[in-house]
Amino acid sequence: MEEATKFFVPLPELQKKAGARIAELVGVPAAMVTAGCASSITVATAACIARGDAERLSKLPDTSGMKNEIIQQKSHLSGYEAQMQLVGAKIVWVETREELDRAINERTAMMFFLNKGDPDGHIRREEWVQVGRKHGVPTFCDAASDVPPAAHLSQYVRDGFDLVGLSGGKALLGPQCSGLLLGRKDLIEAGLPAISPNDGIGRGMKVGKEEIMGLLAAVERYLKVDHEAENRELETRAAHIVQALSGIPGLKAQQSVPEIANHVPHVSLEWDDAIQKLTSKQLVQMLHEGDPPIAVLDTEERHLLISVWMMRGTEHRIVARRLREIFKKS
Secondary structure, three states, X not given: OOHHHHOOOOHXXXXXXXXXXXXXXXXXXXXXXXXXXXXXXXXXXXXXXXXXXXXXXXXXXXXXXXXXXXXXXXXXXXOOOHHHHOOOOEEEEEOOHHHHHHHOOOOEEEEEEEHHHHHHOOOOHXXXXXXXXXXXXXXXXXXXXXXXXXXXXXXXXXXXXXXXXXXXXXXXXXXXXXXXXXXXXXXXXXXXXXXXXXXXXXXXXXOOHHHHHHHHHHHHHHOOOOHHHHHHHHHHHHHHHHHHOOOOOOEEEEEEOOOOXXXXXXXXXXXXXXXXXXXXXXXXXXXXXXXXXXXXXXXXXXXXXXXXXXXXXXXXXXHHHHHHHHHHHO
């Protein structure tokens, strides 16, 4: 990234060449760097609506006369629907296969799939892709947090999704303001003009030469890393926290690996409110207000999932000690 600051280059050309290199590395037809996975959603939507037509693209978010409906399962509500709506898309909500079949029509531009929501929906990943192919409707998979394993960099494209969005931060450890859009070559080519430095709908989602080169370097690094050794280190951190919390009345601490998103060792905490007079919100606040502050995601009542992923050195020991102090006092 530092080296990239020293050169002036045509950004569209750099995007194409870096995208081609990333596609080669991970084994997909085409790729481009975006301003985060949310940006990938917007670029994918614009590509599926405009389909490479410069005049259509220039009119967005006015989609008059264009295919502008995005089909999404209600169970796949992601909080990122605005990323599609800002292009001028209308979201059509479905729950069952019958509703999906009725929803597809001549205005359907794309079918959105939230990968971590797969277990919650009536229509699973494979069937969603099959329906899209049957009707000639591009399918997009939001897989922002679904690396590791490294195989997922290409798995969902191989499974048949036309476009897949991934975060450039998180496991890849690339620039936090970067993302990947992977998939069909024609749709990636249609997405390139929908992002800065081009004018129009994606102008505000700037990806500079620093982010492009930074994410390319991150992908190259990620494919060489000893992932088994990294996983063992995460297991060691989690095991230390679990051991430190063992024997505390009313508290159950164990290692947990999420089924899909952030598929790495975590520490799961559950406690009996009859013994531990503490809510999850109170625990999160106490951790945050301590010295040093510890940031933990508030999940559900009397249950907490602690990520050891981004901890450095002996930070897991600090977290374990602080948690033990809190639960011993409550």
